[in-house]
Amino acid sequence: MRLAVPLTGASCPWDGQTGRHVVEAVEGAECRARVTPGWQWLAVLAVFGALLPSCAPKTASLAPRASASAPRDAEQRIVALVHDWFAVLEGGSHESRGLDGFVAEPSFELSLIGASVRNLGELESWRSNLRSTHPELEYRLDTIRVALVGEDLQRARFEFERRAVDDGGVPHLARREHSWLVRDVPGEAPVIVRIDERPLLAFQGTGPQIICY
Amino acid sequence: MKAKTIFLLSVFAMLLLPGIGQSSSEKTLPIHDGIGGEFRAQSSLGREVSLSEYRGKVVLIAFGYTSCQDICPATMAHLQLLLKRLDAAADAVQVLFVTVDPENDTAAHLEEYLARFDSRFVGLTGQREETDRIAELFLLNYDRSHDIQLTTEYNRSKAFAKRSYLYAHSQQIYLLDRVGRTRAFFFTGTPLDEMEGAVLALLKEPAAGPDVETAVVEWVVERDSASAD
Numbered sequence: 001m002r003l004a005v006p007l008t009g010a011s012c013p014w015d016g017q018t019g020r021h022v023v024e025a026v027e028g029a030e031c032r033a034r035v036t037p038g039w040q041w042l043a044v045l046a047v048f049g050a051l052l053p054s055c056a057p058k059t060a061s062l063a064p065r066a067s068a069s070a071p072r073d074a075e076q077r078i079v080a081l082v083h084d085w086f087a088v089l090e091g092g093s094h095e096s097r098g099l100d101g102f103v104a105e106p107s108f109e110l111s112l113i114g115a116s117v118r119n120l121g122e123l124e125s126w127r128s129n130l131r132s133t134h135p136e137l138e139y140r141l142d143t144i145r146v147a148l149v150g151e152d153l154q155r156a157r158f159e160f161e162r163r164a165v166d167d168g169g170v171p172h173l174a175r176r177e178h179s180w181l182v183r184d185v186p187g188e189a190p191v192i193v194r195i196d197e198r199p200l201l202a203f204q205g206t207g208p209q210i211i212c213y
Numbered sequence: 214m215k216a217k218t219i220f221l222l223s224v225f226a227m228l229l230l231p232g233i234g235q236s237s238s239e240k241t242l243p244i245h246d247g248i249g250g251e252f253r254a255q256s257s258l259g260r261e262v263s264l265s266e267y268r269g270k271v272v273l274i275a276f277g278y279t280s281c282q283d284i285c286p287a288t289m290a291h292l293q294l295l296l297k298r299l300d301a302a303a304d305a306v307q308v309l310f311v312t313v314d315p316e317n318d319t320a321a322h323l324e325e326y327l328a329r330f331d332s333r334f335v336g337l338t339g340q341r342e343e344t345d346r347i348a349e350l351f352l353l354n355y356d357r358s359h360d361i362q363l364t365t366e367y368n369r370s371k372a373f374a375k376r377s378y379l380y381a382h383s384q385q386i387y388l389l390d391r392v393g394r395t396r397a398f399f400f401t402g403t404p405l406d407e408m409e410g411a412v413l414a415l416l417k418e419p420a421a422g423p424d425v426e427t428a429v430v431e432w433v434v435e436r437d438s439a440s441a442d
Binding site for chain 2: 113114162166169170171172173174176199200201202
């Protein structure tokens, strides 16, 4: 039996049916196990269970704790919001969907390169302009990092690459960094309060490098 | 077995077809949105120049400073070699060197420095605000390190030797098309073949301005045709 231990303090609930730890999509966390049936299973588990309380297969820990799962749920909601936003911008099957449900009306601000958007009219105008100048759009998102910054407020930061083709068939590339402020009230859909956009050079994950002296 | 072989050959041929007759230089270079833009600055020509002045030419922009002992001279030498390779097509190419040290790199000093590489290179300087704005447009980062004594012969011969300092700065070379849009990034180590291919590809794009040097463009097309034969 080989047991890979979690690298962080993330909880690793045990699935009794499959005999595996349930892996949660927490960045930097890893929790996997290969189980040999029989007495070895019990013996080794007993030893490691004592050493690794966060991964010990205790019956009491199977039920998710409300306080621990709430931030996790919030993170998933924000990440889903980001993905949905860009899916709508890409069009395709989301072509007919509006952006009005994404923003915190009436008070929101999108500080984008070349545009400052403060109301729904400006938002649809910006989207329409984007679609007309770039008929083909594709967004590639990097890791989205979410952090609680205030009561019912989450901050999402990520980089992305926008690949587009204009009317003349010329490809366009743009790399951007986004910082989103999202209002996330329990029981309601999260909405964007503010987006700040910053241009980046097209070197993934590096930004502008200083290398010459 | 035979059917399987035919199937595999068909798949192989399909994979190859899109690439037939298309060299890397013929691929359309992407436009990098949000990087670059119009600017004006004092120049080594002794007058103010703007980027739009070079409309119709392919422009290569490098940032640096003349006291740089590291990458900057190597970058300029690299660009010098590129222009030599481009031969007559180099007349439709403009190299701009933007200083990050405008206090020391005066227009006259830039002219002297750049002439060591190629007298066609143009240096841009001026007030700190002007060069900062160009750096901002091109997402160029730099930082000044104070109180570092430089010991090169060149600096010893200059009056400002005792107050010299180093700049850390991004060192990419920007390739702009004939209407001033950023189309590629190079580095000092980028193979000259690759750089030459990209420049020629931009020169062959449809004319974008009234002052396009069509003769040079025709020369490029003819040269490529001859080499293809």
